[in-house]
Amino acid sequence: MSPRSAYLHVPFCRHRCGYCNFAVIAGRDDLAADYLRAISKELSWLGEPRPVETLYFGGGTPTRLAIGPLRELLTLADHWFPAAEGVEREWTVEANPGDLSAESVELLADLGVTRLSLGVQSLKPSKLLRLERDHTPEEVKTVVGAAREAGLGVAIDLIFAAPEESLEEWFDDVRDALQLEPHHISTYGLTYEKGSTFWARRERQSLAEVDEDLQAQMYIGAIDLLTRSGFEHYEVSNHAQPGRRSRHNEAYWSGREYYAAGPGAARYVGGVRETNHRSTTTYLRRVLAGQSPVAERETLSPEARARERMVFGLRRLEGLRRAEFRSAAGYSLDELAGETLARLVGHALLCDDGEVVRLTRRGLLVSDAIWPELL
Incomplete structure (x- = not known):
């Protein structure tokens, strides 16, 4: 059976946060036109549209694109990955609250997006500053309201164990997030990825990691708070209101195959995993020259596929x-x-x-x- 999920990576960001080591490019909005030409070309190599049940735009910040380019990308994705027959397609777009306008939210809803995943991370101004985020709590509230008015599902990400964060500060953050009445909440402990500025600062001892015992209390305490508020804890880091789980992520955790395109995007088709080059400029150069953007390729043996399915499955609480x-x-x-x-x-x-x-x-x-x- 052909994959029933697809992922598109949109690498643009206003700036790179200190903890980020994703395939992003900051301050290069001038590359948007080349990106659209390249992603169009890469998708054309599919040969024909591939119906899916879930479609996901990640980044980077997909909504960093201006209205015109964003409309073009949405239209392009809808052509190549139409809704599978008889299925209501879940279409998620990641967004930075500081980059969203009422016009862009309305555009997403009008073109078929069903779910907005917001990189909120915190609702505390001081913590947002420490995490080098560039949005405000007020912008989060405005965007959530606009999404709700447009009929979009709302998922938010939160980070715990930020530098200098106390247990009660974290619990306050979770309670503030619950006040927004989102449909889905993901909680992630701050990680120090090699290559990020936070990693370098920790190595220089100018940034201290939160004690492991405190991190454990934060993680478990959030599970309890969210469960008491009616959320299902259904995966290691993910919580949803009943009926509001991320179907796209559940496809990953179930070991199902998926298409993907864009810089750094990883696809899994026919037992083969391929990952595109992480550098946006290298990706653009290769694809626009008619060359494959694939940087890594691995054919999984039946046993390796089974082992991955086992690990992904155990991430789910069931x-x-x-x-x-x-x-x-x-x-x-x-x-x-x-x-x-x-x-x-x-x-x-x-x-x-x-x-x-x-x-x-x-x-x-x-x-x-x-x-x-x-x-």
């Missing part, structure tokens, strides 16, 4: 049903990692009732350390 997994992956969980799973159960990081294997709360706290053991 875990893995043994019988369903074997049917979908062609391997049983015990064939892939029986001894490792038993050891993790023994350490109370996983629980296994014979039918379902899933993370425990203790396992949630160290899940990133678990995955390499299973791959």
